[in-house]
Amino acid sequence: MNATSASTQQQQAETPRFWQRWQSKHPLDPQARIRDGRGMFPIRDHNPSERTPYVTYGLMALNIAVFLYGYAFITSDQALNQFYYDYAMIPARISQGENYLSLMTSIFMHAGLMHLAGNMLFLWIFGDNLEDVMGHIPFLIFYLICGVGADIAQFAFDAHSPIATVGASGAIAGLMGGYLLLYPKAKVDIFIFLITFIRI
Secondary structure, three states, rough: HHHHHHHHHHHHHHHHHHHHHHHHHHHOOOOOHHOEEEEEEEEEEEOOOOOOHHHHOOOOOOOHHHHHHHHHHHHOHHHHHHHHHHHEEEEHHHHOOOOOOOOOHHHHHHHHHHHHHHHHHHHHHHHHHHHHHHHHHHHHHHHHHHHHHHHHHHHHHHOOOOOOEEOHHHHHHHHHHHHHOOOOOOOOOEEEEEEOOOOO
């Protein structure tokens, strides 16, 4: 066994354990703001597109399909850890010259249902307009560049982190930035959670 192989196996063993320890101290909780009584998200925009957004629909279908695959067929913690190890962006592996493809595959993975639902909601609302203006193929390229660019930025921030990075949030942030530049005066309806708790 050469040094590279040994290093890879050691990293593979350490990453799940580190992930579990980190989660125990900083649990991923997409509903935390709702339980805190605060929350806001868009529900629609008043900016109809002229063309059918086939790429937007395709991206949504692919993200949902990957999530359903994981939910239906990954039934053990060991299999889940391996799935994340193979396809999530782990900066420490990139630093070792491994798994560059994960810069792309990680943007189609999500950590939970609310993570997926939030990103797909934003893609549904804002993606069609950008695809309408840019065209199908340029829009797809732009989406992928934003997603991969976000992963590269995460890698640059902490190149030796063993924590897996997943999600389309970087790509969605890029879409929102493009939407803001193209439609600065567009009207967007939002739904606001505002719950007040009184201690007596």
